Amino acid sequence: MSLAKALWEENTDLARVALEHRFVRDLGNGTLPLESFKEYVAQDAFFLESFARAYALALARSPDREGLRDFSGLVAGVIEELELHEGYAARREVELGEVEPGEATLSYTNFLLSTAALGDVGETCAAMTPCMRLCAFLGQTLAERGYDEGDAYAEWIRTYSDPEFEALAARLEGLLDRYAADTPDVRAVYRRAMILELAFFEASFEAEPEDLG
Amino acid sequence: MALREGLRVDVLELLERHPGAWRGASRHPLLDAVREGTLATGAFETWLAQDHLFVADLLVFQSRLLARAPRSDQAVLAGGLVAVEAELGWFEEKAGECGIKLETPRHPTTAAYRDFLIALEHESYAAGITALWALERAYLEAWRSAAPGHPDYREFVGHWTTPEFADYVAGLEKAANSALDSGSEAERAEAAFLEVAQLERDFWEMAFSASRTGGNG
Numbered sequence: 001m002s003l004a005k006a007l008w009e010e011n012t013d014l015a016r017v018a019l020e021h022r023f024v025r026d027l028g029n030g031t032l033p034l035e036s037f038k039e040y041v042a043q044d045a046f047f048l049e050s051f052a053r054a055y056a057l058a059l060a061r062s063p064d065r066e067g068l069r070d071f072s073g074l075v076a077g078v079i080e081e082l083e084l085h086e087g088y089a090a091r092r093e094v095e096l097g098e099v100e101p102g103e104a105t106l107s108y109t110n111f112l113l114s115t116a117a118l119g120d121v122g123e124t125c126a127a128m129t130p131c132m133r134l135c136a137f138l139g140q141t142l143a144e145r146g147y148d149e150g151d152a153y154a155e156w157i158r159t160y161s162d163p164e165f166e167a168l169a170a171r172l173e174g175l176l177d178r179y180a181a182d183t184p185d186v187r188a189v190y191r192r193a194m195i196l197e198l199a200f201f202e203a204s205f206e207a208e209p210e211d212l213g
Numbered sequence: 214m215a216l217r218e219g220l221r222v223d224v225l226e227l228l229e230r231h232p233g234a235w236r237g238a239s240r241h242p243l244l245d246a247v248r249e250g251t252l253a254t255g256a257f258e259t260w261l262a263q264d265h266l267f268v269a270d271l272l273v274f275q276s277r278l279l280a281r282a283p284r285s286d287q288a289v290l291a292g293g294l295v296a297v298e299a300e301l302g303w304f305e306e307k308a309g310e311c312g313i314k315l316e317t318p319r320h321p322t323t324a325a326y327r328d329f330l331i332a333l334e335h336e337s338y339a340a341g342i343t344a345l346w347a348l349e350r351a352y353l354e355a356w357r358s359a360a361p362g363h364p365d366y367r368e369f370v371g372h373w374t375t376p377e378f379a380d381y382v383a384g385l386e387k388a389a390n391s392a393l394d395s396g397s398e399a400e401r402a403e404a405a406f407l408e409v410a411q412l413e414r415d416f417w418e419m420a421f422s423a424s425r426t427g428g429n430g
Contacts, residue, residue, distance in 0.1 A: 049284050052291065056280040065301070072272075
């Protein structure tokens with residue numbers, strides 16, 4: 001079994017918790033308060049900016065041509081995703097430029113950037129993969145459960161259940177398999193990212209309207 | 214005279230302020246010879262193999278620059294990364310077709326360029342983005358001066374003078390101008406510009422003089 005697959009299976013407990021989390025559940029059935037979703041979009045835009053930086057740092061340290069090719073494709077992909085967010089935010093009057101990153105967001109971006117700056121390329125892949133794999137899993141599972149195009153958050157489900165997003169997640173997993181060794185550090189980094197994903201959903205759900213910028 | 218700090222600046226002014234340095238970076242007998250078809254045997258091959266090494270160094274520099282770029286510049290830099298990576302592949306493909314050996318020791322000029330790029334990582338973002346703009350702009354102008362190119366080199370010259378490449382250089386110019394607008398790093402940016410101009414000149418000269426003296430790598 002590939003390391004990426006083994007790490008994902010080792011963390012299915014957390015993936016299950018994420019799937020049953022009230023934020024994801026309500027997102028899936030369209031009942032999530034709009035304020036919570038706006039907060040999520042704003043925090044996610046801040047997060048993705050750091051995600052792009054982490055990819056760039058990994059690219060700079062790629063030991064081979066395949067790494068250069070895949071990381072440059074992935075960093076361009078995340079910039080596109082960020083632009084989609086910005087379009088989405090503009091339509092819903094969320095001011096991304098004024099986002100105050102929350103504690104959960106900062107914990108996650110600090111973890112990503114410090115791993116990318118100080119860890120090796122394999123550890124960086126392990127820190128970044130959960131974000132992609134978990135979102136693909138959630139999007140695909142919610143899509144399988146069924147949704148209507150008219151649902152409030154259909155766009156989110158469509159984006160993350162799209163085969164193109166699955167391909168990006170698989171590409172990053174391919175890099176993880178190529179560069180990461182099966183070490184306790186790599187396993188810890190992967191699990192830490194999964195926990196930070198959960199904290200991110202939790203923080204978005206708890207956002208009170210008056211907290212929003 | 215240095216760019217005045219605190220005033221609105223435009224990187225295009227650097228070209229006007231340093232016409233001699235810029236001419237050295239963007240015009241060279243090597244390019245004239247590519248246009249006329251009078252290039253000495255081995256010169257283009259030497260240049261291409263060294264430029265392949267340079268492009269790989271540039272990719273590393275640019276990815277680190279992207280890691281610290283403001284959000285507004287992420288798109289142009291990320292798009293550039295994809296293009297630069299594709300450029301590496303294109304070099305390899307063309308070298309294969311033309312029987313050019315890319316595995317070659319790094320020439321001291323190529324090594325000096327890499328050292329400069331590494332040192333730039335410790336400079337301000339404004340200096341880094343200005344240098345990146347300058348080197349891409351020099352490359353574009355230089356190959357335009359060789360256009361359309363002797364039939365032996367026409368495909369190469371066409372590849373390095375596309376409208377897409379010109380758009381990319383324009384995007385870098387915009388990014389460099391906003392970096393200089395918001396900071397007080399104009400002097401360091403100007404110094405980086407001048408260093409790029411010198412290194413670009415040396416880079417053309419490297420292949421040209423190597424072939425004239427009979428060496429080809």
